[in-house]
Amino acid sequence: MTAAQRIAQLRTELEQHNHAYYVLDAPTIPDAEYDKLFRELQELEARHPELLTPDSPTQRVGGKVLDGFAAVRHAVPMLSIRTETDTESSGATNFDTRVRNALGTSGEIEYACELKFDGLAINLRYERGVLVQAATRGDGETGEDVTQNVRTIHCIPLHLKNCIAEVLEVRGEVYMSRRDFERYNEKQRSQGLATLVNPRNGAAGSIRQLDPALAAKRPLSFYAYGLGEVQGWNLPPTHSGILDALVQFGLPVCEDRQVVHGAEMLAAFHRSVAFRRDELPFDIDGVVYKVNSLALQKKLGFVSREPRWAVAHKFPAEEQLTIVRDIEVQVGRTGKLTPVAKLEPVFVGGTTVSNATLHNEGEIRRKDVHIGDTVIVRRAGDVIPEVVGVLLERRPADARPFVMPATCPVCGSHVVREEGEADARCTGGLFCAAQRKQAILHFAGRRAMDIEGLGDKLVDQLVDENIIHSLSDLYDKKVLNSRSLAALDRMAEKSAQNIVDALEKSKSTTLHRFLFALGIRHVGETTAKDLARHFGKLDAIMQASAEQLLTVHDVGPVVAQSIVAFFGEVHNREVVQQLRTLGVHWEEHEGASNETLPLSGKTFVLTGTLVTMSRDEAKSRLEALGAKVAGSVSKKTDCVVAGEEAGSKLIRAQELNVSIWNEAELIQQLKECEKT
Ligand code: IVH
Numbered sequence: 001m002t003a004a005q006r007i008a009q010l011r012t013e014l015e016q017h018n019h020a021y022y023v024l025d026a027p028t029i030p031d032a033e034y035d036k037l038f039r040e041l042q043e044l045e046a047r048h049p050e051l052l053t054p055d056s057p058t059q060r061v062g063g064k065v066l067d068g069f070a071a072v073r074h075a076v077p078m079l080s081i082r083t084e085t086d087t088e089s090s091g092a093t094n095f096d097t098r099v100r101n102a103l104g105t106s107g108e109i110e111y112a113c114e115l116k117f118d119g120l121a122i123n124l125r126y127e128r129g130v131l132v133q134a135a136t137r138g139d140g141e142t143g144e145d146v147t148q149n150v151r152t153i154h155c156i157p158l159h160l161k162n163c164i165a166e167v168l169e170v171r172g173e174v175y176m177s178r179r180d181f182e183r184y185n186e187k188q189r190s191q192g193l194a195t196l197v198n199p200r201n202g203a204a205g206s207i208r209q210l211d212p213a214l215a216a217k218r219p220l221s222f223y224a225y226g227l228g229e230v231q232g233w234n235l236p237p238t239h240s241g242i243l244d245a246l247v248q249f250g251l252p253v254c255e256d257r258q259v260v261h262g263a264e265m266l267a268a269f270h271r272s273v274a275f276r277r278d279e280l281p282f283d284i285d286g287v288v289y290k291v292n293s294l295a296l297q298k299k300l301g302f303v304s305r306e307p308r309w310a311v312a313h314k315f316p317a318e319e320q321l322t323i324v325r326d327i328e329v330q331v332g333r334t335g336k337l338t339p340v341a342k343l344e345p346v347f348v349g350g351t352t353v354s355n356a357t358l359h360n361e362g363e364i365r366r367k368d369v370h371i372g373d374t375v376i377v378r379r380a381g382d383v384i385p386e387v388v389g390v391l392l393e394r395r396p397a398d399a400r401p402f403v404m405p406a407t408c409p410v411c412g413s414h415v416v417r418e419e420g421e422a423d424a425r426c427t428g429g430l431f432c433a434a435q436r437k438q439a440i441l442h443f444a445g446r447r448a449m450d451i452e453g454l455g456d457k458l459v460d461q462l463v464d465e466n467i468i469h470s471l472s473d474l475y476d477k478k479v480l481n482s483r484s485l486a487a488l489d490r491m492a493e494k495s496a497q498n499i500v501d502a503l504e505k506s507k508s509t510t511l512h513r514f515l516f517a518l519g520i521r522h523v524g525e526t527t528a529k530d531l532a533r534h535f536g537k538l539d540a541i542m543q544a545s546a547e548q549l550l551t552v553h554d555v556g557p558v559v560a561q562s563i564v565a566f567f568g569e570v571h572n573r574e575v576v577q578q579l580r581t582l583g584v585h586w587e588e589h590e591g592a593s594n595e596t597l598p599l600s601g602k603t604f605v606l607t608g609t610l611v612t613m614s615r616d617e618a619k620s621r622l623e624a625l626g627a628k629v630a631g632s633v634s635k636k637t638d639c640v641v642a643g644e645e646a647g648s649k650l651i652r653a654q655e656l657n658v659s660i661w662n663e664a665e666l667i668q669q670l671k672e673c674e675k676t
Pocket residue numbers: 079080081082114115116117118120121122172173225226288307310312
């Protein structure tokens with residue numbers, strides 16, 4: 001076999017696989033096999049550059065960066081169609097009535113129904129079956145030559161099969177599937193790069209990209225829905241027949257189409273598609289009805305550059321423009337803070353929307369949303385409305401960026417955002433009304449304080465009726481007693497007494513149950529047990545530094561930080577104190593940790609100025625090793641660390657014969673101990 005023959009063979013074979021994969025969505029060979037054939041073709045073409053043609057499958061990617069797009073005059077103008085936005089039945093009847101009146105018939109008309117793809121109209125010009133040019137619609141008369149970029153769309157054949165036409169212009173829509181859109185954005189996000197606002201902009205932006213290598217990275221698809229210039233082919237008598245023929249030529253035509261008769265069936269098609277709209281793999285903005293017979297189409301002709309034989313029957317838009325009046329922060333049940341855009345009310349996706357989620361701070365930065373901006377709001381199906389993008393060119397001079405509040409808007413506690421986390425959280429925990437229900441339910445849970453009978457319904461009432469403000473109210477007899485409980489909805493005296501008894505019983509607990517019950521983020525049952533075993537006493541845990549907490553088995557920086565933050569909040573410490581005062585108790589012990597650490601039982605005193613570390617750091621490192629760090633020197637002191645300009649404490653240590661380390665010795669000892 002000659003190189004030319006092998007090249008031809010490979011091209012045919014690769015095109016068949018391409019068609020199976022991208023058009024029929026039914027791959028015929030594994031990717032690796034395809035890649036092997038592809039490489040063989042690339043190598044052959046490299047060795048025989050004289051055999052390279054622009055319609056080779058290897059020529060889909062690459063090409064030079066363009067300075068601009070050349071103008072293309074359309075052989076047959078690319079027209080647009082009239083739009084109906086009315087309800088499903090009147091939109092369909094209006095069209096059908098106009099058609100029948102114009103034709104002067106009372107009989108039922110045959111229509112081809114299609115989806116109205118939401119992308120960019122493109123004209124593909126095939127000459128003797130080879131793709132020679134692709135152009136945008138432009139003003140309908142003249143478009144732009146986007147052949148290079150269109151070549152990168154895999155489902156568009158570079159060669160037609162079974163096509164005898166001298167010239168065949170195929171018209172259709174370039175679009176980006178929802179899956180490809182999500183994937184592309186996910187990849188961009190993970191690399192910190194700009195994301196696409198919606199699939200439509202993605203498609204339009206890629207086609208008008210001057211660098212074909214960049215265009216190739218954006219996954220696009222195409223559906224054919226009509227024809228432009230045709231030479232040397234006898235058209236079938238119907239529009240649906242044309243689409244069937246295009247399928248035979250290897251072009252992608254959407255299977256979701258139907259031939260129907262009369263207005264009622266048009267309306268039914270509209271209804272059925274509207275119902276399935278969210279499940280479709282791509283965005284559509286309506287359906288298109290076309291008179292099926294080409295003879296009737298010809299009879300009907302055009303009015304003001306729009307065909308009388310076709311109409312777009314739209315759905316309510318899923319995206320609209322509106323203005324962000326403010327950005328408020330909502331506190332969820334778990335303390336998560338969600339920024340919400342307060343919008344100028346807008347009708348979108350079938351309802352009036354005045355709030356849209358902005359998810360989190362990072363998302364606001366990525367989308368660059370300011371207060372005062374004009375934004376695109378999307379509401380698809382039952383999904384919560386969201387802001388998908390900003391029209392930067394419309395940003396007013398007084399637009400303000402969003403600042404995440406430092407304190408919770410509900411309870412005033414500090415707001416934190418842990419490293420590597422997208423969400424900011426309120427540290428108010430038990431104190432925060434927004435989190436109270438959840439906190440109480442968790443507190444009362446079987447593995448926590450085990451308060452029988454304190455379930456959702458009761459907690460809802462207690463919080464909604466403002467009876468309980470804090471966990472400690474549960475044990476406050478002035479707040480909850482058999483009388484106040486019996487006064488609640490659906491609460492008999494007997495069950496009220498049962499709750500009182502259960503509360504009383506729960507007061508006697510264990511340290512780990514109590515710790516777990518507090519609902520500290522990242523402190524599950526096991527961690528609570530580890531902490532209880534290690535420290536033995538609640539006060540020791542409440543006072544522990546992050547470094548000390550890190551010495552506990554399985555406690556990492558995130559958990560340690562969360563514990564420190566929780567007990568750092570005055571409100572949380574107060575609630576704990578109140579619970580103890582009201583009788584919640586457990587047995588405490590010395591803690592298992594101290595004997596096992598290298599400096600356990602040793603008391604240190606720090607004096608003078610340390611040069612290489614702060615006194616706080618020295619203190620926490622010593623404590624992490626089990627030492628106690630005291631403020632004054634006594635007979636019980638084991639060691640005094642004397643920094644520069646140490647004074648009276650150093651003298652006292654010398655008097656009492658306590659061992660003295662300088663800074664260098666401290667560092668040396670810390671290093672040694674920390675190794676073990
Ligand atoms: S037919 C002369 N069919 O909607 C009739 N158009 O104004 C030409 N569109 O931007 C259009 N899906 O790109 C037709 N199935 C479909 C369509 C469709 C989307 C777009 C088209 C144009 C607009 C119609």
